[in-house]
Amino acid sequence: MSRLKTRRNTRQREAIVDVLRHSRSHPTASDVYGAVKERLPKISLGTVYRNLDFLTDIGRVRKLETSGTEARFDGNLDAHEHVRCVTCGKVDDVFLPEEPFRENDVDSASGYRIIGRRLEFVGVCPSCQRKTEVEEKETKEQTTR
């Protein structure tokens, strides 16, 4: 008979879960690595990746495969969406008033068995908006000068 793999609670794994749970910033794997390293200086990046994978598999964290290059992780499992700043890459939470659509709205002609969806908004965060304004002002001043 096949037996489930027994999973262990290593200090590394616990530390990673802890970092994720107390973070609001949707850290990347290397952000997590940096944070955990303060507690466990010998931890390796490989271990971080392996655990983030594992935790995603068992549904303990959400992996946000955003449009950027690096994947980001979220310890908050409550239903919510994300906005990503095109300029600086920052990711924030977004709460929609209601579920925008159901998965079975997806035209069944495709024949796919739908198991989920990825939704992400793209925009410019407040701080990058300010920077752009300043730059535009400067450019204008130069042309009029």
Next chain:
Amino acid sequence: MSRLKTRRNTRQREAIVDVLRHSRSHPTASDVYGAVKERLPKISLGTVYRNLDFLTDIGRVRKLETSGTEARFDGNLDAHEHVRCVTCGKVDDVFLPEEPFRENDVDSASGYRIIGRRLEFVGVCPSCQRKTEVEEKETKEQTTR
């Protein structure tokens, strides 16, 4: 005075646009490379990347990206969504009956200036469903044996 860069119509660029326009399969950069290479055997992968970038910038093609996977490109600009097979990576078109939500549904508390959204469904394509069924059947037979 700043002048717009004059853009050129090189044979490479035209060939790439052409491949994208006649493809229904949402090719990856290296798919495009392979296809264009039949016409222009000396084209380099770097050129393909540079042009796909450029074409995305000017809005001539859509780039479908998910972190961790290869980006795919779509020459069809009509409003539609995509399903991606978790098993084989294939991407197909999905046509929703109506626009699922408006961008200003996004809670304005975030302060972001929203400029777009990315939506992608995730599932198992028909051919991978069949493969899974076969595997499960085999496993079952083994246990009962």
Next chain:
DNA sequence: ATGGCTGCAAACAGTTTGCATGCCC
């Protein structure tokens, strides 16, 4: 004590980039 997990480092895949040359406008 057993075998899942770790640290380390090397390997990988996809993509980007520097440079000399080519060719479109």
Next chain:
DNA sequence: GGGCATGCAAACTGTTTGCAGCCAT
């Protein structure tokens, strides 16, 4: 002819993996 675009190859980034030793159960 000027300068954007190309071909080539090397470099980079994020992620994965093989292996020997470690440690939670």
